[in-house]
Amino acid sequence: MGAVMAVIGRTEDGVRSSPVASALVWLAGIAREYGSLVLVLICWELVARLSLVPPYLMPPFNEVLVRIWAEIGDGTLWVNLLDTLRRTLVGFGIAVVAGVAIGLLLARSSTAEWLVGPLVSIGFPLPKIVFLPIFILWFGVYDTSKVIMIVCDAIFPVITATVAGAQGVERQIIWSARNLGAGERDLLWTIILPAAAPQILSGIEVSLPIALIVAVITEMMLGGTGIGAAMMESWRFAESTGVFAGLLELSIIGFLLIRSMNALRRRLLRWHAEAQADLV
Structure with missing residues (x-):
């Protein structure tokens, strides 16, 4: 050593x-x-x-790997993986776009704050899963309900982070830009968004795993395809190997998504003091 x-x-x-x-x-x-x-x-x-521990409660790790390899070979893993990722990323993308837009509107408009602010304050701590039966009644048990459920859960961290970031921009900078003739659009794109970007990206990083979690939960509850649905099917037949295989697959997917988001953050903020500090 x-x-x-x-x-x-x-x-x-x-x-x-x-x-x-x-x-x-x-x-x-x-x-x-x-x-x-x-x-x-x-x-x-x-x-x-x-x-x-009895094998039906905890199968050996190598047997779980064999199960995953078999799912790769017969294509089952790719079908379930792509369906889960598709729902996750679609819901996450909608949540990011809508969340940033709503957050900027709340930060820049007192009227929007008066109208929408209380809804955000009430909705953030509310367990959004309670809306799932309503979405099922309105949209059925297929992808639409699952994606809407993902958006409802993933959007709130983005909204709150965007509001905090936009409101945290120093007023002197905004006043100086206005004195130089900058309009509202110029302020938004050249001052507010760049200054608030670290906090907005922090909210987006929180939102991404939430989107994956909700996607799996809705698959478990509504069935169909996806890793969550496959885990529930294995549970119904007491196939603990399939359940643990899904757990391991989701762990790897979550890890890769978070690492990808971290890499994207470093790339987008390479001009920021945060990135410069990481290089020291």
């Missing part, structure tokens, strides 16, 4: 590294970031293999 740390130390000090040293640095970074996850998976496999 001392020799490994010495190699890593020389690499970090700027000494030219060999491929072996680079690999060791990479492995050390992986262990530092995902060591706890690997430990959980090892414990899962040991608990199942030692029969500490």
